[in-house]
Amino acid sequence: MFVTVPVVRVRSAHVAYEGRAVLQGVDLPVDAGEVVAILGANGSGKSTLVRAVLGLVPLAAGSVELFGEPLRRFRQWQRIGYVPQRLGAGSGVPATVAEVVAAGRLARRGPFRPPRAADRAAVAAAIAAVGLADRAGDPVTTLSGGQQQRALIARALAGQPDLLVLDEPTAGVDAASQDAFADALRGFVAGGGTVLLVAHELGPLRPVITRAIVVHHGGIAHDGACPEPAGFHADPGHDHVHPHAAEPLGTPLGMWQS
Numbered sequence: 245m246f247v248t249v250p251v252v253r254v255r256s257a258h259v260a261y262e263g264r265a266v267l268q269g270v271d272l273p274v275d276a277g278e279v280v281a282i283l284g285a286n287g288s289g290k291s292t293l294v295r296a297v298l299g300l301v302p303l304a305a306g307s308v309e310l311f312g313e314p315l316r317r318f319r320q321w322q323r324i325g326y327v328p329q330r331l332g333a334g335s336g337v338p339a340t341v342a343e344v345v346a347a348g349r350l351a352r353r354g355p356f357r358p359p360r361a362a363d364r365a366a367v368a369a370a371i372a373a374v375g376l377a378d379r380a381g382d383p384v385t386t387l388s389g390g391q392q393q394r395a396l397i398a399r400a401l402a403g404q405p406d407l408l409v410l411d412e413p414t415a416g417v418d419a420a421s422q423d424a425f426a427d428a429l430r431g432f433v434a435g436g437g438t439v440l441l442v443a444h445e446l447g448p449l450r451p452v453i454t455r456a457i458v459v460h461h462g463g464i465a466h467d468g469a470c471p472e473p474a475g476f477h478a479d480p481g482h483d484h485v486h487p488h489a490a491e492p493l494g495t496p497l498g499m500w501q502s
């Protein structure tokens with residue numbers, strides 16, 4: 245019998261920083277093809293959860309499996325594309341968009357092999373997917389913050405991962421970049437990809453999200469449909485949400501938002 249293995253399986257995860265508990269017994273399975281948004285107030289532990297999934301912060305207790313492998317044995321990192329929360333401080337090297345995106349291909353082709361046609365095609369496709377084809381030759385430093393974020397997403401896509409993990413990919417990003425990102429995600433998922441992303445506001449991403457997780461008080465307060473903000477509260481820039489009739493589980497959405 246064919247049994248599908250979850251792409252991510254977090255079991256009873258506990259994480260503490262300097263003795264202060266941030267996650268306390270979190271369970272999270274993510275199946276292939278899901279687009280899971282992790283929501284919650286500032287400091288609730290959203291980034292900590294995705295960092296724990298990737299082994300970037302240690303678990304005090306519990307376990308993580310990726311593609312059915314315990315994290316400590318997992319070696320297929322080329323199957324995962326990760327976009328951290330912020331572009332690090334500039335290295336001083338004015339790399340072009342194409343160079344930054346091509347770096348995302350290294351895990352696939354190995355650092356000492358020249359790029360093949362398939363590598364060049366994957367890089368071009370990733371740049372096009374985020375709507376930056378006309379900026380491919382420009383230094384990333386000349387791009388807006390939102391466009392730089394799109395370049396990082398293209399870098400993750402260029403590796404043709406099975407799982408994309410994105411930490412607040414649309415925070416502070418202009419509307420055009422949010423739309424471009426939503427389109428890129430749609431294409432990625434249509435090609436069989438799975439997505440785990442941290443978000444503060446869903447905006448244009450909302451229709452792409454198949455499942456929302458809300459982290460609150462070290463645990464998962466909601467796991468299901470996207471909480472529906474009413475009317476104009478869904479607008480980007482409106483950073484709080486009021487309780488209303490459609491909220492899930494009877495929990496005031498305001499509790500989850502800062």
Ligand SMILES: Nc1ncnc2c1ncn2[C@@H]1O[C@H](COP(=O)(O)OP(=O)(O)OP(=O)(O)O)[C@@H](O)[C@H]1O
Nearest residue numbers: 261262266284285286287288289290291292293442
């Ligand atoms: N490396 C660290 N050392 C100590 N404390 C940390 C560290 N990283 C995060 N924390 C603390 O852990 C808590 C959860 O942080 P985390 O970044 O996971 O929250 P978040 O939900 O992603 O927040 P935000 O929405 O502001 O990005 C916060 O109180 C934060 O200050």
